[in-house]
Amino acid sequence: MTPVPETARPQIGYAVLGSGALGGYYGIMLAHTGCEVHFVARSDYAQIHQEGFHLQTRDQHIHLHPVNVVSQIAQLPAVDVLLIATKTTGNAGLLQLIRQTPGEPLIVVLQNGFGIEQELEQHLGKGRVLGGCCFLCSNKIGPGRIHHLDFGRITLGWSSPDSASYAKNPRIAEQIAADFQRAGIDMQIIPDMLEARWRKLMWNIPYNGLSVVLNASTYEIMNQPASEALVFALMEQVRSAAIASGKAIEAEFTLKLMEQTKSMVPYDSSMRLDYLNHRPMELEAIYARPLAAAEAIGAPMPSVRMLYQQLQFLQSRYLGAGDMNSPKP
Numbered sequence: 618m619t620p621v622p623e624t625a626r627p628q629i630g631y632a633v634l635g636s637g638a639l640g641g642y643y644g645i646m647l648a649h650t651g652c653e654v655h656f657v658a659r660s661d662y663a664q665i666h667q668e669g670f671h672l673q674t675r676d677q678h679i680h681l682h683p684v685n686v687v688s689q690i691a692q693l694p695a696v697d698v699l700l701i702a703t704k705t706t707g708n709a710g711l712l713q714l715i716r717q718t719p720g721e722p723l724i725v726v727l728q729n730g731f732g733i734e735q736e737l738e739q740h741l742g743k744g745r746v747l748g749g750c751c752f753l754c755s756n757k758i759g760p761g762r763i764h765h766l767d768f769g770r771i772t773l774g775w776s777s778p779d780s781a782s783y784a785k786n787p788r789i790a791e792q793i794a795a796d797f798q799r800a801g802i803d804m805q806i807i808p809d810m811l812e813a814r815w816r817k818l819m820w821n822i823p824y825n826g827l828s829v830v831l832n833a834s835t836y837e838i839m840n841q842p843a844s845e846a847l848v849f850a851l852m853e854q855v856r857s858a859a860i861a862s863g864k865a866i867e868a869e870f871t872l873k874l875m876e877q878t879k880s881m882v883p884y885d886s887s888m889r890l891d892y893l894n895h896r897p898m899e900l901e902a903i904y905a906r907p908l909a910a911a912e913a914i915g916a917p918m919p920s921v922r923m924l925y926q927q928l929q930f931l932q933s934r935y936l937g938a939g940d941m942n943s944p945k946p
Contacts, residue, residue, distance in 0.1 A: 640702025661760035695720035705902035730902025734776035744783030770803035774810035815859035823851035825888035836883035861916035
């Protein structure tokens with residue numbers, strides 16, 4: 618395709634559902650470089666409305682004020698793109714929220730997990746849903762305050778291979794990627810979103826779960842031979858399931874992920890932070906869904922299932938009424 622000249626490219630209007638560590642970071646970066654960005658913030662709406670966002674990165678401090686922020690999604694203006702950056706633990710009401718959004722924006726799912734884009738596409742139709750796999754180390758450290766620690770790249774792809782041909786604007790993915798890249802975020806368009814999800818699970822499944830079960834940061838996990846071996850075994854089970862599903866993930870990718878994690882700043886996974894703060898963990902999206910998909914094609918992941926069951930036990934202990942987030946095996 619011939620590149621679209623900057624002067625001929627219409628500006629995209631964005632809304633961000635979920636203004637925490639992930640949605641806050643990406644939304645602030647887009648707004649800081651001149652994009653139209655609206656935020657939906659519930660718990661810290663008043664703080665953001667009055668004082669704006671504060672984003673601390675390794676290189677700069679950004680104070681974004683004033684901020685286009687609302688407390689309810691129906692209060693948004695019509696936008697072109699809705700970025701979904703909420704935790705998957707609230708996905709039971711996600712479709713209803715999307716349907717309350719003015720207009721019919723393109724949906725970009727920036728959540729962790731498996732199969733979410735495809736499920737939304739079944740309800741919203743082809744050409745409405747993109748997925749983004751985010752490799753980001755970022756924490757929310759207070760109302761309207763985000764601390765970006767490391768990384769930030771995103772792989773962006775349509776929920777199914779032929780979705781782009783149904784989109785109102787078939788070049789929208791390229792335009793979104795250009796906006797993110799201008800904001801300093803490495804966003805690359807990929808042809809196979811499901812493969813990207815398997816690749817992200819190779820990181821999420823071991824590091825999220827082990828950080829909770831072992832009560833350890835990524836640095837601690839990767840600096841003990843026993844836990845490092847656990848990471849390798851879990852990654853390889855996920856990779857084998859991906860291969861069985863038709864996704865050719867090279868063996869070198871396992872070692873690449875482990876080396877990248879060794880080199881990153883010490884980081885508490887989002888699941889460990891949820892566990893320490895007695896919030897539901899994202900067990901359904903990160904464990905139950907890929908486990909079911911793998912077992913359906915005859916590629917069980919026994920070590921992954923054992924880790925999932927340990928997490929279920931720990932979650933039931935602090936939620937008190939059993940696992941409220943994911944089904945029992």
